[in-house]
Structure formats: structure tokens, C-alpha cells
Amino acid sequence: MPQIEKMSLKSFWEAVEQRLAAYSADELRAILRTMAQETPPTERQAFLARLKPIAETAAAVQQALRQEDLLADIADLTHELKAEMERAEYWEERYGWDEYYDEEDSLGPYEDFVEPLIALFDRTDAVFDHGNYALARAAYQKLFAALGLEDGYGRGVSAEDLQSVDIGEACARYLRAVYETEPPAHRPQALFEQMRQVQSRLARPRPMLEDIIQISSKPLPDQDQFLSDWVAFLRGQGGSDADGWLREAVRLSQGTRGLEELARAEGKKRPRAYLDWFAALEQEGKHREVLAAAQEALQTLPNKLPIRAAIADHLCTAATKLNETDTLRAGRWEAFVAKPTLVHLLDLWDTAPTGEERTRLMRQAVQHVKDYFAHPSGRQEMETWWGEDDFERPAWISKSVLAHAYLLAEDWDTAQQLAAREQVLGWSSSNNPQGLVMSFSLVLLSGKRSGTLPPNLTQLWQWGLQNSIGFGYWGGIDKEEDSTLKRLERAYADRLSTASSLSHGKQEQVLSWCLDVAQQRVNAIVSNQRRGSYGKAAVLIAACAEVLRLQGKGKEAGALLDDVRNRFPRHRAFQAELKGAVSADGA
Numbered sequence: 001m002p003q004i005e006k007m008s009l010k011s012f013w014e015a016v017e018q019r020l021a022a023y024s025a026d027e028l029r030a031i032l033r034t035m036a037q038e039t040p041p042t043e044r045q046a047f048l049a050r051l052k053p054i055a056e057t058a059a060a061v062q063q064a065l066r067q068e069d070l071l072a073d074i075a076d077l078t079h080e081l082k083a084e085m086e087r088a089e090y091w092e093e094r095y096g097w098d099e100y101y102d103e104e105d106s107l108g109p110y111e112d113f114v115e116p117l118i119a120l121f122d123r124t125d126a127v128f129d130h131g132n133y134a135l136a137r138a139a140y141q142k143l144f145a146a147l148g149l150e151d152g153y154g155r156g157v158s159a160e161d162l163q164s165v166d167i168g169e170a171c172a173r174y175l176r177a178v179y180e181t182e183p184p185a186h187r188p189q190a191l192f193e194q195m196r197q198v199q200s201r202l203a204r205p206r207p208m209l210e211d212i213i214q215i216s217s218k219p220l221p222d223q224d225q226f227l228s229d230w231v232a233f234l235r236g237q238g239g240s241d242a243d244g245w246l247r248e249a250v251r252l253s254q255g256t257r258g259l260e261e262l263a264r265a266e267g268k269k270r271p272r273a274y275l276d277w278f279a280a281l282e283q284e285g286k287h288r289e290v291l292a293a294a295q296e297a298l299q300t301l302p303n304k305l306p307i308r309a310a311i312a313d314h315l316c317t318a319a320t321k322l323n324e325t326d327t328l329r330a331g332r333w334e335a336f337v338a339k340p341t342l343v344h345l346l347d348l349w350d351t352a353p354t355g356e357e358r359t360r361l362m363r364q365a366v367q368h369v370k371d372y373f374a375h376p377s378g379r380q381e382m383e384t385w386w387g388e389d390d391f392e393r394p395a396w397i398s399k400s401v402l403a404h405a406y407l408l409a410e411d412w413d414t415a416q417q418l419a420a421r422e423q424v425l426g427w428s429s430s431n432n433p434q435g436l437v438m439s440f441s442l443v444l445l446s447g448k449r450s451g452t453l454p455p456n457l458t459q460l461w462q463w464g465l466q467n468s469i470g471f472g473y474w475g476g477i478d479k480e481e482d483s484t485l486k487r488l489e490r491a492y493a494d495r496l497s498t499a500s501s502l503s504h505g506k507q508e509q510v511l512s513w514c515l516d517v518a519q520q521r522v523n524a525i526v527s528n529q530r531r532g533s534y535g536k537a538a539v540l541i542a543a544c545a546e547v548l549r550l551q552g553k554g555k556e557a558g559a560l561l562d563d564v565r566n567r568f569p570r571h572r573a574f575q576a577e578l579k580g581a582v583s584a585d586g587a
Contacts, residue, residue, distance in 0.1 A: 227252060349361070
């Protein structure tokens with residue numbers, strides 16, 4: 001289901017006012033009648049209660065929101081929550097949390113605090129919307145503190161538990177309240193500190209100034225002067241947050257020209273300024289300028305900087321728009337060199353003009369991936385990377401990327417040597433290319449092409465491709481992975497259609513290796529009673545039998561199946577899986 005982009009509060013109210021101004025009184029009556037017809041029976045009284053003019057005197061608003069009681073009500077609920085947390089050890093020792101409550105991740109007694117907290121957030125939002133920024137600021141601070149409370153076992157009520165609260169908007173309202181209540185001279189320092197606190201305490205994405213501007217229908221007071229002060233302040237701060245806020249401030253205050261000046265003056269220190277510059281140019285449809293700017297960035301930045309891949313991707317997008325094929329190919333290679341991922345490998349394959357050029361590129365890719373594995377500096381940081389994206393992160397690539405490069409380069413021998421060093425278990429890991437290489441070898445030996453393979457070999461080959469991308473590890477297929485899988489299938493269909501034929505002796509050598517690995521894998525799975533993998537073992541041995549039959553070796557195929565059946569006569573679950581796999585082939 002496509003994700004709907006959220007409209008900011010400022011844009012929403014502007015759109016509402018525009019529509020109200022555009023409609024006549026009769027048209028507005030017709031709209032209200034339609035809304036009334038669509039109102040469920042149980043909500044009709046509430047609809048009628050709202051259908052009347054509201055005299056918004058200051059006293060009426062304060063009474064409706066109970067402003068004078070808001071902080072006291074938050075304090076009372078926080079006190080009750082802390083008291084409940086002090087009893088957590090009692091529940092744990094007497095009953096065990098999981099025994100008393102149905103699920104391990106249950107909120108337990110803290111469930112009773114969810115609705116009251118939601119109601120307090122709603123009241124605080126309303127206080128902000130009615131312009132009482134000082135009270136809203138204090139209330140949000142206390143509410144955020146309540147969400148950070150935990151008992152001795154790390155349990156409490158988190159922002160994620162308040163499903164009807166838009167915590168992102170609550171953070172934006174709070175930060176806008178900070179801005180509105182601080183003296184202009186102190187705004188940069190105060191906002192900087194509170195933006196970082198919101199991000200860390202609530203584990204939120206980096207809040208942006210644009211969020212603060214868009215959370216209210218009112219203009220941001222002193223915006224031009226603040227932006228100037230904000231830029232000056234941020235230039236003196238370090239870290240990725242300050243860099244991100246500085247780039248945003250330059251964009252808001254100076255537009256595309258400001259981003260261009262920032263990138264050219266400080267691009268080596270702030271390489272993301274190039275990406276912001278490109279994005280602004282792309283919005284303006286200036287693809288020629290993007291191309292020139294990206295080429296300039298690649299000439300300026302150090303060769304081993306990972307962000308060069310993102311810069312090259314912008315270059316490639318512009319080259320595609322401008323139909324500049326040679327520039328596109330050069331950009332694809334730049335992206336692969338910076339980050340030799342499977343997707344970038346497939347980009348190289350797709351842009352090569354001929355089969356010979358594809359093979360040459362794949363051989364170049366092999367050498368680069370081997371060099372990348374040999375010099376892993378910076379890749380260890382992957383385990384602790386928590387950045388906003390992966391543009392500046394060194395690429396983590398699996399051995400399957402190298403295996404794909406070997407196979408697409410028609411270097412069958414080296415691919416087999418790479419796979420032979422791996423374990424016969426763990427094929428679902430993208431870092432174990434044995435299943436990929438073996439399934440490809442069987443497809444090559446079958447003499448068949450995609451769409452005409454027998455059923456078990458089809459399944460085995462599909463698993464090999466999926467696992468090489470990482471589906472087996474992550475346990476799901478998203479749109480990006482599905483696209484990568486389809487691209488792999490097309491690449492191998494092309495490769496197999498032009499692949500050189502193996503000599504008879506070479507076929508026998510490859511087949512012998514495949515059968516030996518298959519036997520080892522089946523033994524490891526079935527002997528150790530890995531019941532969850534019985535189906536995989538059955539498909540593997542049945543696929544080997546299918547290839548033998550396609551080579552005119554029906555007797556050997558039957559002997560292979562009989563040998564496996566006789567070796568595990570008491571493993572009924574495996575015997576059933578094997579019977580099903582063989583039946584699928586019609587043998």
C-alpha cells in the first residue's frame with residue numbers, strides 16, 4: 001500500500017482557508033449536508049453539538065482547555081505512574097510479568113496510563129494552538145519526561161504506545177513554543193539544545209526548522225533575522241546535526257544559489273551540501289546543471305569517500321534525462337567503485353552496450369571487489385552506524401557480490417573455488433555463496449533456460465538468488481529487494497543465453513562437485529535432524545536428479561535418489577519431503 005505523504009498543519013490550514021474563500025454559502029451548506037449524511041448514527045449527537053458558532057473569548061477557551069489545571073494534572077499522572085513503577089518488582093517476584101500478563105511486550109498495569117496521557121497531549125496541543133506558548137512548552141517538557149520513565153526492568157509507556165498521538169507534531173509544537181518564548185538573542189542556543197534533546201530523549205529523527213515553521217499557520221516571528229543568526233551560530237558547532245541544520249538554513253534563507261556557494265566553499269568539509277544542491281537543481285528541472293555540478297563534486301572529493309556513490313547516482317539520473325549514454329556509464333562505474341554493492345553491479349551490467357563489454361566490466365568489477373575485501377578500513381563501523389542514511393557509510397558487501405561478479409564474468413572455475421571454501425549449512429546467508437554457485441552450476445549443466453527449468457531446479461535457483469540478496473537473513477521481501485531479484489533474473493537469462501559451452505570433461509568435473517556438495521548438505525541437515533530444512537534438502541537432491549536425467553543419465557538419477565532414501569529410512573518427515581519433491585518432477 002503506497003504511503004500517503006503527510007500534510008503539514010500550516011499547509012492544511014492554508015488549504016482550508018482557500019477552499020472556504022472559494023465556496024459560496026450555498027456550496028458550504030451542501031458540503032455540511034453531505035458530511036451529515038455520512039455521519040454514523042452513534043456520532044450524530046456529537047456532530048450536531050459541533051454544528052454551532054463558537055464564541056472564543058479568552059475565558060471560554062481557558063475554561064474549555066482547563067489551562068490552569070494542565071501542569072497539575074500532568075504532575076498527578078506522573079506521580080501515579082512512578083508509584084506503579086515502584087510496584088513492578090512486586091509483580092515480577094510474585095507472579096512473573098509474563099504469567100500475569102498475556103504477552104511479553106504487554107504494557108501490563110501501565111496500559112491504564114495510555115488514554116490519560118493521550119488526553120493530556122490533546123489538551124497541550126490545544127493550548128499551543130490557542131497561543132499559550134509558555135504553558136505549552138512547560139507541559140510538553142513534563143509529558144516527554146513521563147514518556148522517558150522506566151521501571152527497574154526497562155518497562156514504561158513510550159511514544160509508540162500512544163498511537164493516536166502524532167509525536168512528531170508534538171515535538172514540532174514544543175520546539176516552536178521554545179522559539180516563541182525565548183528572547184531573540186538566545187534563540188539559536190536554546191533551540192539547538194532543545195532540538196538535540198528531543199532527538200535523543202524520544203529517539204526521533206532529526207527535527208528540522210521546517211517542521212517548526214510548518215506546525216503553525218502563523219508566520220515564524222523574526223524569521224529572516226533568526227536565519228541569519230542561526231547560520232552564524234551553527235557554523236561554530238560540530239557534528240552531523242549542526243551540519244544538517246546549517247544546510248537547511250542556507251536553503252531556506254538563500255535558496256539554490258546559497259547551496260551552490262556552500263558546496264563550492266565547504267564541500268570537502270560538508271559533502272552533503274553537494275547533494276542538497278543537486279536536489280534543489282533537480283526540483284527546478286536543471287539537469288544539465290546537475291550533471292556539471294556532480295562532475296565537479298567527483299573531481300573535488302577524495303576518491304575513497306563513500307558519499308561519492310550518492311553523487312554519482314545524481315549524475316546518472318541527470319545523464320539519463322539528457323540521454324548522455326557515455327556519461328551514464330562513467331557514472332555507474334564511479335558509483336560501483338565508491339560502493340561495490342549488488343545493485344551497483346547490476347547497474348554496470350545494464351548499461352554495458354554489448355555482451356563483450358559486459359564480460360569485461362564484470363572482470364573489472366571482480367578485481368575491485370577483491371581489493372575492497374582486502375582493504376576493509378572503515379567497514380568495521382557498520383555495527384555501530386546510526387546515521388540518518390547510508391550515504392557516508394562504507395558499504396557492507398557479502399561474498400555473494402563477488403560470486404555474482406565471477407558468474408556474470410563467466411569465470412566459473414574461480415566462482416566454484418570461492419563456493420567450495422564455504423560450509424554446506426548456512427546457505428540462507430548472503431555471505432555464504434555456495435548455494436548460489438551450486439544452483440547456477442546445475443542450471444548451466446541442465447542446458448535449459450529460465451522458464452523451462454524442471455520444478456525442483458527452478459526452486460533451488462530461486463532460493464540461490466534470493467539468499468544472495470539477503471531475503472533468508474532478513475525474513476521478508478520488500479519492493480527494493482524484489483526489484484533486485486527481477487534484475488538478477490534478467491541478467492542471468494542474458495548470461496546463460498550467451499554462455500560458452502562447457503567441454504564434456506569440464507561438465508563431469510562440475511557435476512561431480514555439485515553431487516558431492518549436495519550429499520554433504522543432505523547429510524548435515526538430516527543426520528542432525530534439522531527438521532525445518534528437510535524440504536530444502538529434498539529439493540536439492542531432487543534437483544540434482546533432474547539434471548542427471550536431462551543429461552541422459554536416468555539410471556544415475558534413480559541411484560542417487562535410492563541412495564538417499566536408503567541412508568535415512570527412519571526419518572519419515574524427510575522421506576515425505578523427498579517423495580513430494582520427486583512427485584513434483586513427475587519422475
